Amino acid sequence: MSEWAAKRFWTDTQVAEVEGGFEVRLDGRPVRTPFKSPLHLPTRAVAELLAGEWEAQSGTIDPNSMPATRMANSAIEKVAPQCAAVIAHLASYGETDLLCYRAESPEGLVALQAEAWDPWLDWARDTYGAELTTTRGVLPVTQPREAIDALTAPMAAMGPFELAAFHDLVSLPGSLILGLAAAAEAAAPEPLWQAARLDEVWQIEQWGHDDEAEAVNAHKLQAFMDAAVFLRAVRSEAA
Known part of the structure; x- marks a missing residue:
């Protein structure tokens, strides 16, 4: 039995400025960390990196192809x-x-x-x-x-x-x-x-x-x- 994997569910990927930084939004909804913390990013350049990774997903989401997202999640949940x-x-x-x-x-x-x-x-x-x-x-x-x-x-x-x-x-x-x-x-x-x-x-x-x-x-x-x-x-x- 194959393991369940998330599929792309959005059509629009955007970067939005928020208080204290930036975030990536999928169809207007902000991306969050695996533990559901706000994924607020310190610079637009970082947010653009993440947005590019999310936009590049086609069909099944492949976390291994998203190193910037991984590092951002780690920064918030593990390092901070x-x-x-x-x-x-x-x-x-x-x-x-x-x-x-x-x-x-x-x-x-x-x-x-x-x-x-x-x-x-x-x-x-x-x-x-x-x-x-x-x-x-x-x-x-x-x-x-x-x-x-x-x-x-x-x-x-x-x-x-x-x-x-x-x-x-x-x-x-x-x-x-x-x-x-x-x-x-x-x-x-x-x-x-x-x-x-x-x-x-x-x-x-x-x-x-x-x-x-x-x-x-x-x-x-x-x-x-x-x-x-x-x-x-x-x-x-x-x-």
């Missing part, structure tokens, strides 16, 4: 009630940042990691005053508390919608520094993502392509890029 906990969770990525854990061998991979990752560690130092410690191998290294505090500080200024997007920018690559670089638009999302999967690319070059792994990577890359687009939209009129 616990911003401090979300910030603490994301700060922990700095304590085990991907860029700090280097291969012991082969030397070709060691050199590639240094070439790709050292500039971003330098960027974090120059931008935030955060000097992180690198290590070879998998044994944990304790990062200076002042460095983690410096990397955490930018999150204190983020609202729930920013944090919802920033969560994906950090958790998907496993690097607080790459997430901060994406949020600051210090580079385009795709090269930042490629830096994060350097080890995986090295393995592919040695052992050949894995179609399933490549499909997973493509899905994660798209999610990373969607988060960058959402964050830019949140900040488009909030600055």
Whole structure:
């Protein structure tokens, strides 16, 4: 027996300005979160992103094709009630940042990691005053508390919608520094993502392509890029 799925029930999708922000309306009725909270959005750009996703639905509604809607729902229902906990969770990525854990061998991979990752560690130092410690191998290294505090500080200024997007920018690559670089638009999302999967690319070059792994990577890359687009939209009129 197939599971029930919602079908498109509206003909008109609009963005409307409301007190304190914007909302998406379907045939004049406002879209709400899964738990029926008002889905009030901070900027018109974000509302237009959501409206585009809803308008693109044809037949059965596919939530997987609506990343902006997902992030907006998460901002309201999950992030807003616990911003401090979300910030603490994301700060922990700095304590085990991907860029700090280097291969012991082969030397070709060691050199590639240094070439790709050292500039971003330098960027974090120059931008935030955060000097992180690198290590070879998998044994944990304790990062200076002042460095983690410096990397955490930018999150204190983020609202729930920013944090919802920033969560994906950090958790998907496993690097607080790459997430901060994406949020600051210090580079385009795709090269930042490629830096994060350097080890995986090295393995592919040695052992050949894995179609399933490549499909997973493509899905994660798209999610990373969607988060960058959402964050830019949140900040488009909030600055």
